[in-house]
Each structure stands twice: as C-alpha cells, then as structure tokens.
Amino acid sequence: MTGPRLGVVADDVTGACDLADAVRDAGRSAVVVLGAPGPDVDLPPCDAAVVALRTRTAPAPRAVAESLAAARWLLSRGAAAIYQKYCSTFDSTDEGTIGPVADALLDLLGTGAVSVGTPATPRAGRTQYQGHLFVGDRLLSESSLRHHPLTPMTDPDLVRVLGRQTPRGVALLPWAALRGPDPAGALARVVGGGARHVLADALTDDDLDALARLVGAGAGGRSGPGPGGPVLLGGAAGLAAALARAWPRAGAAGDEVRAPRSAGGRALIVSGSCSGRTLEQVARFPGPRVALDAIALAADPGGALDAALGALASAFGDGPGPVLVSSSADPDAVRGTQERLGVGRAAEVLERAAGEVAARAVRDLGVGRLLVAGGETSGAVAAALGLGVLQVGPAAAPGVPWMVPVDGPAVAVLLKSGNFGGPDLFTTAWEACP
Numbered sequence: 001m002t003g004p005r006l007g008v009v010a011d012d013v014t015g016a017c018d019l020a021d022a023v024r025d026a027g028r029s030a031v032v033v034l035g036a037p038g039p040d041v042d043l044p045p046c047d048a049a050v051v052a053l054r055t056r057t058a059p060a061p062r063a064v065a066e067s068l069a070a071a072r073w074l075l076s077r078g079a080a081a082i083y084q085k086y087c088s089t090f091d092s093t094d095e096g097t098i099g100p101v102a103d104a105l106l107d108l109l110g111t112g113a114v115s116v117g118t119p120a121t122p123r124a125g126r127t128q129y130q131g132h133l134f135v136g137d138r139l140l141s142e143s144s145l146r147h148h149p150l151t152p153m154t155d156p157d158l159v160r161v162l163g164r165q166t167p168r169g170v171a172l173l174p175w176a177a178l179r180g181p182d183p184a185g186a187l188a189r190v191v192g193g194g195a196r197h198v199l200a201d202a203l204t205d206d207d208l209d210a211l212a213r214l215v216g217a218g219a220g221g222r223s224g225p226g227p228g229g230p231v232l233l234g235g236a237a238g239l240a241a242a243l244a245r246a247w248p249r250a251g252a253a254g255d256e257v258r259a260p261r262s263a264g265g266r267a268l269i270v271s272g273s274c275s276g277r278t279l280e281q282v283a284r285f286p287g288p289r290v291a292l293d294a295i296a297l298a299a300d301p302g303g304a305l306d307a308a309l310g311a312l313a314s315a316f317g318d319g320p321g322p323v324l325v326s327s328s329a330d331p332d333a334v335r336g337t338q339e340r341l342g343v344g345r346a347a348e349v350l351e352r353a354a355g356e357v358a359a360r361a362v363r364d365l366g367v368g369r370l371l372v373a374g375g376e377t378s379g380a381v382a383a384a385l386g387l388g389v390l391q392v393g394p395a396a397a398p399g400v401p402w403m404v405p406v407d408g409p410a411v412a413v414l415l416k417s418g419n420f421g422g423p424d425l426f427t428t429a430w431e432a433c434p
Ligand SMILES: Nc1ncnc2c1ncn2[C@@H]1O[C@H](COP(=O)(O)OP(=O)(O)OP(=O)(O)O)[C@@H](O)[C@H]1O
Pocket: 014, 272, 273, 274, 275, 278, 294, 327, 328, 329, 333, 334, 335, 337, 338, 346, 347, 348, 350, 351, 373, 374, 375, 376, 377, 378, 416, 417, 418, 419
C-alpha cells in the first residue's frame, strides 16, 4: 500500500478538520489523526493524512517536539510530502510557533530544504497581496483578529511577522512573479538570494493552482524537485485544496475509503468559543440551553459539573435535542471572568468542563451527534472522548465537516473554528450529519 500524497501537521484540531474538508471538497480523501500518534496507530488509506495537534499557543519547544514527532510518523507511513497547516489568519505570537516549527521541519527534510506556502484561502475570504494578509476587504491588522485574546494580529505584513519568528531568511514570492511568465525562475531567484522561507501571494484559487503546480503538485516532500532542495509545503486549507485538485484521480486512495456513517443518537452542542460568529450562532439557537459558569466550576468543580449534567438531562427530556451547553460570552464578560480567575485558569476550567460534559453525555445520555464550537474547546472535547482517527464526512458549511471516528466512541463530531459557519449553523448542521 502506498502512503498518503500529503502528510499534514496541523497546529489545531478545527484547522485540521478545515483542511480535511478542503481536500474532500476537491474530490480526494482525508483522515484526521488526533494528537501525535504512537507507533501502533493504523492509518487508513487516504490521499491526505492530517495530524491534529494543539500547539498553536503552546510554548515553542513543545510545539516543535510534537510537530517533529507527527512529521516523522507521517513520513514513516509513506507520506510523499509534508505540509505545515497554520491558521488562515496566521494566528501566532512573535515567539512562534509557526517559525520555530517550520525551521525544525526544514531540518528534518534535509539539506537545502525550503518552505513555500501561503495562508491565502479564498473560500474563507483570506487573500495575500504584496505580502499583506487580508480578511475579507480588511487588512489582517484591521480585522477582529487584532483583538484575539491569545494571538492578537496587529501586523499585516507576513514577511515581517514570520521574520520575527525565525533567524532564517524570509522572502516574498509576489503575485506578479507567481502569475508572470517564469514563476519557477522567480522562485529560484528568491531562494538563491538566501531565503529559506517563501511566502507566496495568492488572491484566487487560480493563483493557488499556479502555486501548487510550481511546488510540484504534492510531490515536493522529502525528495521533491524544490528550487534547490526538498520543499516543506505550508499554509491553510487553500493551498492544500489546490494541491489536491492537481492530484491525478486514477488510483486515488479516496476510492478505497468507505463513506463514514454516524450511529445516530441525540444531538448536543458544546460551545466554548467567544468569537463573533459563534456568539451570533449561540444567539440564534432556538433550542434549550445550559450555561457553563467558570466561577462556579472553579469554586466547586464536581458540584458545578453534576449540576450542569443534571440540567442537560432535564433539557433533553425524552427528546433528541439538540441542546446547547455553552460558556460563550461577549468580550466584557470574558474579561470579567479572566480578571477574577486569570486567563489561563478560566480557559483550563472551562475546557475541562466542556470535555467532561461531552464525554459523560455520550456515555450516559445517548448523545451520538456532537457539534463543538472553538478550536481549544474542540481539542479538549476530542481528548476527553478519546478520539483517535477520524474520517471526514459531509460538510455543514465550508471548513466544518462532520467527522466520524474510525474506531472509538460511536459519535459523529463537527469541530468548528470560532469564525466559521453561517449564523444558523447550530440549527442547520444536523441536516448534513451522515
Ligand atoms: N465565558 C468565558 N470566560 C472566559 N473564557 C472563556 C469563556 N468561555 C470560553 N472561554 C475560553 O475561551 C477560549 C476560547 O477558545 P476556542 O479556541 O475554544 O474558541 P475560538 O478562539 O473562538 O476558536 P478558534 O481558535 O477555532 O477560532 C477557550 O479556552 C475557552 O475555554
């Protein structure tokens, strides 16, 4: 059996699902493996294998160690190329982790390796021009990402941003060079000038297709024809989808993958995201809801959790749900809680509670369909459920697919990035559940 065409190291769980969905949307197959896999984890046949880590805001040494372990595992499973998945809004701090992880992966790939990538993902409204990242029609630094609680993005010039995270040369492949008569020559000149990391402009899927052709349409991994050595691919879902579009269909591993099926069961939403779009989705949800309160959970974890689960059981009554369990709150309320508990403690308490509620609802309340809002929250829930390998199923919205465990608990999960999905997602998502 041949390995996946693409082995992806993703820095968060919802980002991994987003990329897997983009690959599936391109007609190819993807699986998501939660956490750095041990040597005994089996990888089903697939075109793209995505390892979902929780490293976006981790200390750089831990992010590097886990990313290297994931990349080594992917290479040991025959991955033809390695792809570093980061956020389409380049969420990171000046200490890393995008730069340190990219440097470590370059060293793993071998002498002369360079990284080539872009966060541009037109379907999510992310474009890069002259090295500047746009969110819709705003510069990154003028978007709501400026106020992100953990990774505020105040500089839209990604060459500068990445330059602060690595001692190695960072350069731009400008749009005019990518779409000009000799993009390969332009890339070779950039690398010849000393760059080890190249960020490419892209405005449309056509631009991403051109970039995918340039970096070898997925053949650019350990042995690929880079502009001087192997290529580490990088970016968000956009470039991964372009690579997938370029793969020949004959013999695609997707043909061997069965469509995932959920086992049915009650529907539960667990929301820990406080992003603008999630707050709209929470506000628009018409069904019953149970609040998770960080202060109560911090004071009496067991009691507050039992109370929440009791309220959840009552909210279900004899019905199938969906019921919403949520700590989502507006920025003022979040700040108030953080001032009382500290940022880290508030997050820790709520993430642990989200995971416990989800796990006990699956175990004791017959929940079989679970929508989770928020990347960190999703990571906590996935860990509490003991999810291992997930197959990607139908999407409820771009970037938010239903996922079904290959082995493990009989629960279909939809792990949603904070800003993804339409305002009525909490009502409409169930129609797409396989
Ligand atoms: N009421 C609250 N007060 C303080 N912190 C909260 C509150 N509700 C949730 N949180 C914490 O805020 C964080 C939200 O991060 P999470 O990654 O889950 O959502 P997000 O940032 O919207 O998602 P994404 O990273 O996918 O965009 C979590 O750590 C969560 O526990």
